[in-house]
Each structure stands twice: as C-alpha cells, then as structure tokens.
Amino acid sequence: xxLLATQGLSKHFAGLQAVxxxxxxxxxxxxxxxxxxxxxxxxxxxxxxxxxxxxxxxTVHFDGRDITALPAHRxxxxxxxxxxxxxxxxxxxxxxxxxxLAARRRVRGEGVEAxxxxxxxxxxxxxxAATLAGDLSYGHQRLLEIAMGLAQAPRLLILDEPTQGLxxxxxxxxxxxxxxxxxxxxILLIEHNMSVVMxxxxxxxxxxxxxxxxxxxxxxxxADKAVQAAYLGTG
Ligand SMILES: Nc1ncnc2c1ncn2[C@@H]1O[C@H](COP(=O)(O)OP(=O)(O)OP(=O)(O)O)[C@@H](O)[C@H]1O
Numbered sequence: 001x002x003l004l005a006t007q008g009l010s011k012h013f014a015g016l017q018a019v020x021x022x023x024x025x026x027x028x029x030x031x032x033x034x035x036x037x038x039x040x041x042x043x044x045x046x047x048x049x050x051x052x053x054x055x056x057x058x059t060v061h062f063d064g065r066d067i068t069a070l071p072a073h074r075x076x077x078x079x080x081x082x083x084x085x086x087x088x089x090x091x092x093x094x095x096x097x098x099x100x101l102a103a104r105r106r107v108r109g110e111g112v113e114a115x116x117x118x119x120x121x122x123x124x125x126x127x128x129a130a131t132l133a134g135d136l137s138y139g140h141q142r143l144l145e146i147a148m149g150l151a152q153a154p155r156l157l158i159l160d161e162p163t164q165g166l167x168x169x170x171x172x173x174x175x176x177x178x179x180x181x182x183x184x185x186x187i188l189l190i191e192h193n194m195s196v197v198m199x200x201x202x203x204x205x206x207x208x209x210x211x212x213x214x215x216x217x218x219x220x221x222x223a224d225k226a227v228q229a230a231y232l233g234t235g
Contacts, residue, residue, distance in 0.1 A: 002064075003028040003186050004049065004156055009058035010210075011044050018044040020210040021058070026156075031178060031187045033197040033218075036207035037231050042190045045207065046158055049188070050082050051075045063155070076105065079155030083145040083162060091134030095125055095144050098133050102148035119147040122180070124173055139170035146177070157181075160190045175199050198222065206231060 004026040011019045019041040026032050034042050047053035049060055051072035059068045062078055070078075081102075089098050096116050103115040120126045123143040128136060133144060142162055149157050163171050171193065178200040181187065191197050197204060197218060204221040206214045208230045214221060221227055 001028050002026065003062065004188070005061040006045075006049065007059045007061075009045065009048055009060065010056050011041075011048060011053060012056050017210050019048070019055075019207075022207070022210075022212055024205060024212075026186060026188060028155075028186050029183055030202045031182050031189065031200055033201035033204045034188060034190045034207065035192070035194075035197055035204060035221075035231065036213070040207040041210040042207055043160060044210075046082070046160060046188065046190060050080055050158060076152070079152075080158065081149035081152045081154035081156070082158035083142075083149055083160060089133040089136075089141050089144050089148070092132065094130050094132050095120060095136065095147075096129040098144055099147050099151045103151040105152050115151050115153075119151040122150055123147045123177060139166040142166060143170070143174070143177075150181075154185065156186050156188065158188045158190075161192060162189070163191065163193050163196055171196065 002025055004024070006022055006024040009019060009022045022045055036042055044053060048055045051070060055068065059066055061067065062075070062080070067075060067078070099116045099119050100112050103112045107115055117126065120129055123146050125140060125143055125147060128140060133141060136144060146159065146162065163174055166174065175196055178187065189201065201218055204216065204218055205212060206221060206227050213230055214224050214227050216224070
C-alpha cells in the first residue's frame with residue numbers, strides 16, 4: 001500500500017528545469033534509494049516532498065491525502081522526518097538533549113527519556129548521550145541526526161546523503177542500521193555510495209536531468225545499460 005506518491009512533480013528555477021514530471025510511488029515499509037548524477041534533481045525532488053520547496057506543477061500525496069500545499073512543519077506532524085546533507089544538530093547541547101528536542105514533538109514528560117535512550121541505542125550512540133554534539137565526530141553527528149529522526153517515530157524517514165563524509169567503519173554501521181529499520185519504517189534514501197544502495201535498498205529510482213531514468217530492484221539497476229551510461233560511468 002502506497003505511503004508516498006508524487007504525480008507529475010516538476011520544478012523549474014529561472015529557466016532551469018531541475019525536476020520534470022516525476023511520478024514516484026513509495027509503498028509502506030519499503031527502503032527506496034534515490035540515485036543520480038550531481039545536479040540530477042534529487043535534493044530538489046525531496047525538498048518538494050517534505051515541503052521546503054514549492055513545486056512548479058504536480059502533486060504530492062501522503063497516506064492518500066493531497067499535501068501539495070501543506071507547509072513543512074505540518075508534514076512533520078503527519079509523520080515525515082528528514083535529515084539533510086548538512087548536519088543540523090545543536091552543537092552546544094549534548095546528544096541526549098538534541099534527541100529530546102525531536103522526541104518532544106511526539107511525547108511529553110517522562111516518556112521522553114525512554115524515547116531518547118532507545119533512539120540513541122538504535123544508532124549506536126548510547127554511550128555518547130552526555131557528549132556535546134559539537135564534540136562528536138562528523139560521522140557521529142550524522143548518526144545523531146538519524147536518532148533525532150527516529151525519535152519522532154516517523155512514518156517516512158528521508159535521508160539525504162547520510163553516509164557522505166563517514167569513515168568506512170561508520171558506513172558499515174549505517175548499513176546495518178538501515179537493515180535493522182527495514183520493514184518497520186518506510187525510508188527514502190538519497191545516496192551516492194553504491195554499496196550502501198545495493199545492500200540496503202529494496203528498490204532504486206534513478207533520476208537523470210530531472211527525470212526518472214529507471215526504477216527497479218538493485219540488481220536490475222546495476223545491470224541497466226542506460227543507468228550505467230548516465231550514472232555509473234561504465235556504459
Ligand atoms: N534554488 C535554486 N536556484 C536555482 N537552481 C537551483 C536551485 N536549487 C537547485 N538548483 C539547480 O537544480 C538542479 C538540480 O539540483 P539538485 O540539488 O536537486 O540536484 P542533486 O541531484 O541533489 O545534486 P547533488 O547530488 O549534487 O546533491 C541543479 O542544476 C541545481 O544547480
């Protein structure tokens with residue numbers, strides 16, 4: 001059953017068509033990777049899905065409801081959580097306080113602490129709860145952002161290049177985190193690292209020059225000649 005659907009979603013910026021006529025159908029419980037070369041329109045597409053960018057045309061439906069005109073904060077309240085390419089943690093608050101800010105969108109009082117502990121444990125940061133976010137490594141800050149997303153018990157978790165800047169060991173931990181979340185959560189993952197895509201996604205959507213070039217299981221995408229030519233550079 002579809003959780004997120006876009007129809008004909010398009011965005012042009014002063015003459016540049018960044019996204020053109022994207023139809024996306026994301027079933028509940030799926031881990032979907034969104035890939036494509038630099039400038040393909042991935043961030044713009046996700047910006048329209050989460051309400052940070054107004055589409056030029058087209059619609060976005062979430063759980064059957066047309067949310068095209070809904071502001072970003074109302075979409076968060078409906079159960080969308082997203083993390084960005086740039087870390088957005090509060091450096092002067094400790095890890096637990098950062099997650100508590102996110103958790104308070106959903107729970108109050110004593111419930112917050114349990115949600116915080118669980119979210120930190122999920123991403124492997126339980127032992128860093130009292131560390132100032134600004135003192136965490138870059139990779140741990142990215143994981144903290146994901147914990148902040150998880151604390152909201154999102155129905156849709158959108159991750160924009162979560163492994164960018166992570167060390168190999170942190171990428172391995174991220175893959176197992178996504179595998180662990182798979183099934184329980186619906187995830188839209190913008191990702192450049194092909195091993196992450198191949199090992200975590202149920203399906204892959206390939207954007208090229210603002211359009212959907214291909215969509216399929218990871219193995220199908222890897223074997224697709226058009227994708228190889230446009231993106232993997234091995235055509
Ligand atoms: N606010 C804006 N104003 C003008 N052009 C923009 C704006 N935002 C994005 N673009 C352009 O739209 C196109 C798509 O950009 P977008 O960031 O969505 O691509 P992307 O696939 O996310 O790229 P990357 O992998 O490099 O993050 C690019 O040509 C970009 O320069």
